[in-house]
Amino acid sequence: MSEAKAFDYIISLIYDRTRIRLHEGKQHLIRSRLGKRMRAHGIESFEDYCHFLQNMADEDELVHVVDALTTNFTNFLREKDHFDFMVDRALPAVLPDGRSSFRVWSAACATGEEPYSIAFYLAEKFPVNQGWNWEILATDISTKALAKARAGIYRLERAQTMPKDWLKRYCQRGTGEYEGHFRIKPDLSGRIEFKHANLLGDLAFPSPFELIFCRNVMIYFDRPTQEQLVSRLARFLVPGGYLLIGHSESLNGLNVPFKCERPSIYRKL
Numbered sequence: 001m002s003e004a005k006a007f008d009y010i011i012s013l014i015y016d017r018t019r020i021r022l023h024e025g026k027q028h029l030i031r032s033r034l035g036k037r038m039r040a041h042g043i044e045s046f047e048d049y050c051h052f053l054q055n056m057a058d059e060d061e062l063v064h065v066v067d068a069l070t071t072n073f074t075n076f077l078r079e080k081d082h083f084d085f086m087v088d089r090a091l092p093a094v095l096p097d098g099r100s101s102f103r104v105w106s107a108a109c110a111t112g113e114e115p116y117s118i119a120f121y122l123a124e125k126f127p128v129n130q131g132w133n134w135e136i137l138a139t140d141i142s143t144k145a146l147a148k149a150r151a152g153i154y155r156l157e158r159a160q161t162m163p164k165d166w167l168k169r170y171c172q173r174g175t176g177e178y179e180g181h182f183r184i185k186p187d188l189s190g191r192i193e194f195k196h197a198n199l200l201g202d203l204a205f206p207s208p209f210e211l212i213f214c215r216n217v218m219i220y221f222d223r224p225t226q227e228q229l230v231s232r233l234a235r236f237l238v239p240g241g242y243l244l245i246g247h248s249e250s251l252n253g254l255n256v257p258f259k260c261e262r263p264s265i266y267r268k269l
Helices: 003-018 027-040 045-053 058-072 081-094 113-125 143-151 154-163 164-170 221-234
Strands: 101-106 133-140 151-153 171-173 181-184 192-196 210-215 235-246 258-262 265-268
Touching: 003 027, 003 045, 003 058, 027 045, 027 058, 027 171, 081 101, 081 113, 081 133, 081 192, 081 265, 101 113, 113 133, 113 164, 113 192, 143 192, 151 154, 154 181, 154 258, 164 171, 164 192, 221 235
Parallel strands: 101 133, 101 210, 133 192, 210 235
Antiparallel strands: 151 181, 171 181, 235 265, 258 265
């Protein structure tokens, strides 16, 4: 297998499984992220590893490849205006009078910073001890990222974007082998369900969501796949529910049942 065919194979593999298009110029990223898997099998050549994937690898190895090439960087309180809008505008607008229960979906949660940020804000503005009953579903296609998210353990420097009183209120500082780390407290993390999901695969939920975060996902998809994804997300929102996407993303030109409230924030028609 030539180098060019090896890269074409990886690009096709990721697209077929995730609809993420790894564009030209990503060869260095692909090589570096798959280096650990090559070493695990004692394979030195990238071309030989792709031959192994194509002809001998089991499903677990293919999952490792997807994990390696789809895990993205995130941070606590990233794009803070979205969280402010959620608690100050979106949820008050969509919840009928007297309704105290609601659900929020973090559709591409990566290593967990987004759903935990959602939980911080909801705990502040919709406290459970005042009768509110909310749940967060956090999904991702990467099993490796989900394992990190479920553990809820991060290095202390990751908390720099978080108010210090929130760090004390909602997190525990590590000691011993966990010195220099913090963990999300169980009473907060227990309100989040982490689940493996391909957003373009088979999805079913027991009830719809009032709000969905699906940020910085569409940038990896072509326009037909973006329209397919957003149409699917709309089915899982209550009437008038909100969809929040990345600031560099837009639904302009897509045939989807949303109106733009402000850039990156859309409401279901």
